[in-house]
Amino acid sequence: MIGEIIAVGDELTTGRIINTTSAFAARQLFLAGHTVAAMHTIGDTPKLIGEVLKRAVGRADFVLVTGGLGATTDDLTNEATAEALERPATLHPEILEKIHARPWGDVRALEKLAWLPQGAEVLNAEARMAGHLLVHETVPVFFLPGVPMQAEKLLTEIVLPRLNDWCGGSHSAVRTRLYRTIGLSECEINQWLLTLEQEAQITIGYYPVGGEVQVSLTVAASSEAAADNLFNAADQRIRLILGEYLYGTDQETLAQIVGQLLWENKLLLATAESCTGGLIGAKITAVPGSLAWFAGGVVAYSNQLKEKLLNVDAELLRKHGAVSEPVAEAMATGLAARTGAEIAVSVTGIAGPDGGTVDKPVGTVYIGVFYQGAARAKLHHFCGSRNEIQEMTAMMALDTVRRVVLKTSKERE
Incomplete structure (x- = not known):
């Protein structure tokens, strides 16, 4: 079945809240064999809600509406639906009874929840959450609350099975x-x-x-x-x-894959970072159990720390500059010697937005790796913002480790 999703709320159109509900719904509908042809995000404007809803009902096999079903004055989805589809608000006594049975709060403010567009069917009468189905001109329109957890629960437990029955189980x-x-x-x-x-x-x-x-x-x-x-x-x-x-x-990260390879080959990794400022280490330590294969890292931003912590020769820095192949190799070699790690990776570069030259423009990055007694470095040219260059550098550094370990593993086979 081909459907449309309509998300309602000023909090969405102003950017105060990210619309995760529509993304979740679209994903679940897709996996269930349905096609979402359009997704709309609109504010709490009754006229606009009605216009979008009427168009969707006129061309889709089903419609999913989220948000605007609460008891406050800015919750206007039901009122807009009643007017747009000419289905006057109708009292649902069973909902009203449950509201008055509550032992706390101002129940009068909640009575609005008992008035739904004519013909609406409550999705879950036992749940303390809004949600109903309205079949308009043979098209099922599901109304779900804007609260993500509530919407997701109703979608997976009620909406998807009902849609499956609607199409006779003949979906792809x-x-x-x-x-x-x-x-x-x-x-x-x-x-x-x-x-x-x-x-x-x-x-x-x-x-x-x-x-x-x-x-x-x-x-x-x-x-x-x-x-x-x-x-x-x-x-x-x-x-x-x-x-x-x-x-x-799927959900695998590069750091996870690198860690698995290191663990399988009984290797310990260390990182020497300059232009990434610890980003590589952060990606690694985000992986549970990384202590088993990660010794630690050094963030050596200045030349002085490169000399003191990584044993990079001052003459090497003077002759070639911090952003160079020899320095990247020396950083990796020095770190391996200081930590005892079998493999060490280093990065040094110009992340920008300033600091670039004609010979070494912004995005110039050298990635070095020490393994099996030797070090080598490779020049990379990345582009983008400072954050983008740092991200690409960190990812490529991890991939450098991955490829080195993969290569030696295959050579042993």
């Missing part, structure tokens, strides 16, 4: 997976997967996020078995095409 079987890559651009991945993207029943999406590119695979088929077969075949092809640029799937 859907499979989806998110692939997380690093080292390739969005356009490069698009070209690599173009043939697969053009196949029927398969949808590919590309999403640059921070220092990585995420690729989504969606497969829809008429049966569960057909969806599984199609999905498994597409999944194998994507993994083969992306190769080592693919570091994980």
